[in-house]
Amino acid sequence: MSAPVKIAPAAAVPAPPARPHHVRRRRIHLFFFLVFCALPFFNLMRFDLPKQRFYFAGAEIWINEFAIIFFSLMFLMFGIVALSMIYGRVYCSYACPQMIFSETALALDDALRRWTTKKFIAWPAPRRRFAHLALTYLIIAAASVVLAFVFISYFVEPRDLLRRLIHLDIATSGGFAGAVTTLIAFLDFAFVRQKFCTTLCPYGYLQGMLADRHTLLVQYRDPDHLCIQCKKCVRICHMGIDIRDSPYQIECIHCGECIDACEEIMTKVKRPTVVEYSWGQDGPKLEAEAGKPWWYRLGIRDAKRRIVLLVMLCYASGLAVALSMRNPVLVRINPIRTTSLYRVNAAGEVENQFSVSVSNRGSQNAKVAIAVDSLQGARVEELPNPLSVAPGETTRKDFAVAVPRGAALGDVTHFHFQVEAQPGGRKQTIDMTWLMPPKTKR
Numbered sequence: 001m002s003a004p005v006k007i008a009p010a011a012a013v014p015a016p017p018a019r020p021h022h023v024r025r026r027r028i029h030l031f032f033f034l035v036f037c038a039l040p041f042f043n044l045m046r047f048d049l050p051k052q053r054f055y056f057a058g059a060e061i062w063i064n065e066f067a068i069i070f071f072s073l074m075f076l077m078f079g080i081v082a083l084s085m086i087y088g089r090v091y092c093s094y095a096c097p098q099m100i101f102s103e104t105a106l107a108l109d110d111a112l113r114r115w116t117t118k119k120f121i122a123w124p125a126p127r128r129r130f131a132h133l134a135l136t137y138l139i140i141a142a143a144s145v146v147l148a149f150v151f152i153s154y155f156v157e158p159r160d161l162l163r164r165l166i167h168l169d170i171a172t173s174g175g176f177a178g179a180v181t182t183l184i185a186f187l188d189f190a191f192v193r194q195k196f197c198t199t200l201c202p203y204g205y206l207q208g209m210l211a212d213r214h215t216l217l218v219q220y221r222d223p224d225h226l227c228i229q230c231k232k233c234v235r236i237c238h239m240g241i242d243i244r245d246s247p248y249q250i251e252c253i254h255c256g257e258c259i260d261a262c263e264e265i266m267t268k269v270k271r272p273t274v275v276e277y278s279w280g281q282d283g284p285k286l287e288a289e290a291g292k293p294w295w296y297r298l299g300i301r302d303a304k305r306r307i308v309l310l311v312m313l314c315y316a317s318g319l320a321v322a323l324s325m326r327n328p329v330l331v332r333i334n335p336i337r338t339t340s341l342y343r344v345n346a347a348g349e350v351e352n353q354f355s356v357s358v359s360n361r362g363s364q365n366a367k368v369a370i371a372v373d374s375l376q377g378a379r380v381e382e383l384p385n386p387l388s389v390a391p392g393e394t395t396r397k398d399f400a401v402a403v404p405r406g407a408a409l410g411d412v413t414h415f416h417f418q419v420e421a422q423p424g425g426r427k428q429t430i431d432m433t434w435l436m437p438p439k440t441k442r
C-alpha cells in the first residue's frame with residue numbers, strides 16, 4: 001500500500017482591509033446629516049427672510065447688526081479658504097449635503113436593484129426593472145419632501161413652514177418655495193446626483209483655484225510599476241473617473257474610495273497600494289511624517305496657511321467681541337421738533353416732545369424704564385413707564401417731558417435720559433437738549 005500523499009497547505013491570503021475610508025466617510029456623512037438638520041431647528045445658523053433676522057448660535061441677530069453679520073461672513077469665507085487650501089475637497093467628500101444625498105440615493109438604487117432581482121427572480125426583466133425604479137423614485141420622492149423642508153427651514157421659521165406643509169399651501173411664497181425645492185430635490189437625487197458637482201457647483205471650481213503644492217489630495221503614484229491594471233479603482237469611483245490619469249481632475253473629490261479599492265486588491269496579491277493620500281503631488285504621504293510637529297502634520301506647512309489662519313482667528317475674535325458687546329434691547333430717543341420746539345400745558349408747565357424706539361432683540365419680554373436726569377423737577381408724561389416690548393418686536397412711542405412752571409432753566413439746557421432695560425439691568429445714558437421759551441415769554 002502506497003503512503004498517503006501530503007498536500008502542502010495553501011499560502012494564507014491576507015484578509016483585505018475593511019474599506020477604512022468608506023466606513024469613516026459613512027460615519028462622518030451621518031454626523032453632517034444630523035448637523036444639516038439641527039442647524040435650522042435649534043437656531044444654530046438660520047436666516048429668517050420674512051422677519052429679516054439671522055440666527056447664529058442661538059442668538060437672534062437683526063439685519064442691521066452689521067458688525068456681527070460682517071464678522072460671521074468673513075469668518076465663514078476665510079474658513080472655506082483655509083479648509084480648501086489645506087485639505088482640498090474635504091468639504092465635498094465628507095460634509096456636503098448634495099454629495100451625502102447623492103451617494104445615499106445611489107446606494108439605495110443599487111440595494112433596491114439587487115433586492116428586486118433576488119425577490120422577483122421569476123419575473124421578466126422589464127417588470128423587475130419597473131418595480132425597482134418605482135420603489136426607488138417613491139422613496140426618493142418621500143425623502144425629497146423631508147430634505148426640502150429642512151432646506152427651506154434655513155430661511156423660514158420651521159413651525160410656520162410645517163403649518164404651510166400640513167395645509168398643502170403653495171399659494172404663499174414660503175409654501176411655493178417648499179414645493180419647488182421638493183421638485184428640484186427629487187429631480188436632483190433621482191436623476192442628476194453627482195453630475196451636479198461636476199457641472200453646476202461653483203465650489204468645486206473654487207477649490208481647484210485654491211489648491212497649491214501642499215494641498216491634501218488623492219493620487220496614483222507607481223514608480224515601480226506595481227499596478228496590476230485591475231481597474232477596481234475606476235469601477236468604484238462614483239464620480240466616473242480614473243485616478244491614474246491625474247490627481248487634479250475637477251471631478252475628483254478626494255474621497256479615498258479608490259484607495260480602499262486598490263488596498264483591497266493589492267493586499268490579495270501582496271503588493272503595496274499605489275493610490276494614496278499625500279500633501280501635494282510631490283509631497284509626502286499623509287501618514288508618513290512621524291517626527292514633525294503636530295501643526296505641520298495637520299497641514300499648516302507654509303506662511304500662506306499661517307496667515308490665512310491668523311486672519312480667520314482675527315475675524316473669530318472680532319465676532320466674539322461683537323457678540324459679547326451686543327445689546328439685546330436697543331433704545332433710541334429723538335426730540336420731535338417738526339411742529340413746535342416746546343409747548344405750555346394747561347397747568348403752565350413747559351413741555352418738550354420726544355419719540356422713543358425700543359427694539360427687543362432678545363428672546364424674553366423686555367421692560368424699559370426711562371428717567372430724566374439733570375433737569376430740575378422734570379417728569380416723563382404720556383408714556384407707560386416701564387415700557388413693555390415683546391421679543392422680536394420694535395415699539396415706537398411719542399411722549400412728553402414736563403418741567404414745573406417757573407423752573408430756573410436757560411433757553412437751552414443739556415440733560416440726560418437714564419434708561420434701564422430688564423432683564424439684564426443694562427443702563428444707558430442718552431444725551432439730550434431741552435428748549436425753554438425765551439425769558440420774555442415765560
Ligand code: SF4
Binds near residue numbers: 256259
Ligand atoms: S478618483 Fe478616487 S478619490 Fe477621486 S472621486 Fe474617484 S474614488 Fe474618490
Ligand code: SF4
Binds near residue numbers: 229230244261274275
Ligand atoms: S486598483 Fe490599484 S492596482 Fe488596480 S488598477 Fe487601480 S491602481 Fe492599479
